[in-house]
Amino acid sequence: MGTSSQTIAERIQKRMDDLTRAERQLALSVLENYPASGLGPLASLAKSANVSVPTVARMVQKLGYKGYPDFQADLREELSAIAKGPIAKHETWAGAAPSEHILNRFTEAVIDNIRTTMAHIDPVAFDDACALVADRSRHLYIVGGRVTHTLAEYLFLHMQVIRPNLTHVQSTSNTWPHYLLNAGEGDVFVVFDVRRYENNTLKLAELARERGAKIVLFTDQWRSPVHRMADICLTSQIIVPSAWDSATTTMLLVESMISAIQTLTWDSTRDRMEELEELFDKTKLFRKFT
Missing domain, CATH: 3.40.50.10490 (Glucose-6-phosphate isomerase like protein; domain 1)
Known part of the structure; x- marks a missing residue:
């Protein structure tokens, strides 16, 4: 994603214990219809979660974002990644492909996937x-x-x-x-x-x-x-x-x-x-x- 390889859902789950009661209520609301839930205006997200606008701003900052626009930018990037078909995924990769052999590049990607998953x-x-x-x-x-x-x-x-x-x-x-x-x-x-x-x-x-x-x-x-x-x-x-x-x-x-x-x-x-x-x-x- 824009500021980290973690998805926003992963960030929320990792920080859940650090959130206040209202922030946890907001976090669960975001996860309920994730990632589409945060694509509307800040005030709409606050209303749907039954929390205040400042609560949204505070939680977004706890997740590592400067503000709600940065948070939304990562959500849109996640949606784009989810929607990609095989052709689009190949073109995204091919434009920035390094010159090393595919065996090494693929293996490194798989090992990174395993490390992140674990x-x-x-x-x-x-x-x-x-x-x-x-x-x-x-x-x-x-x-x-x-x-x-x-x-x-x-x-x-x-x-x-x-x-x-x-x-x-x-x-x-x-x-x-x-x-x-x-x-x-x-x-x-x-x-x-x-x-x-x-x-x-x-x-x-x-x-x-x-x-x-x-x-x-x-x-x-x-x-x-x-x-x-x-x-x-x-x-x-x-x-x-x-x-x-x-x-x-x-x-x-x-x-x-x-x-x-x-x-x-x-x-x-x-x-x-x-x-x-x-x-x-x-x-x-x-x-x-x-």
Whole structure:
């Protein structure tokens, strides 16, 4: 962003404990419809949050801005970044590309994404998400989008080994009502949604929430609109020198979750693994060299 690589949402979350009661009320109002919430006049934002104009000015300064216009400039830049398609992203990168080899530049970008993501992730929230996904008493639904369905399938494949009572929700929306028919209070939906956010994914999350389900969201630094109804939101930095965003950091979180859940449930997971190996032997699915 204009003054920092952090998004405004990340700044707010980092400074939340330093804000006054009125400022926290304002901050939550901004996050409720982020990032569009701060694009109107200062007085309108104050009115919608039911706080005073000076409260808005003070909070903006606590976030590191000289004034409301600078705050809005960063919001507009975030909106522009969210809206970019692959062609626009490639042209933005290509104009300023250094001469070093793409392997090095891409790797450096991914490492920076990992560092930034790890610096801002809440370990308690991550542990809570793992506990929800590991809980066999809750039916687990895993769903991705046009691109993120590959991450959803990867998580689902491993969860099949670790636990029963789960469903891979296909990314075609005309099948969702059938999945939702069985969803109930306390079930868990793991949702993957990164920019450009998908309307169908948002609708699925809304309907799951209405049925009392818990939602764990994997998203990017700008946060999918699904975050407004998510119980836990795990964000990743995704920008790389490419027309497409990177899934590497999100995959890191997914694989970390798989490892954590395996550890939480090792006794039962080991039994399931042993049974699965017996089935592999019976089906002769894999070649043996001994």
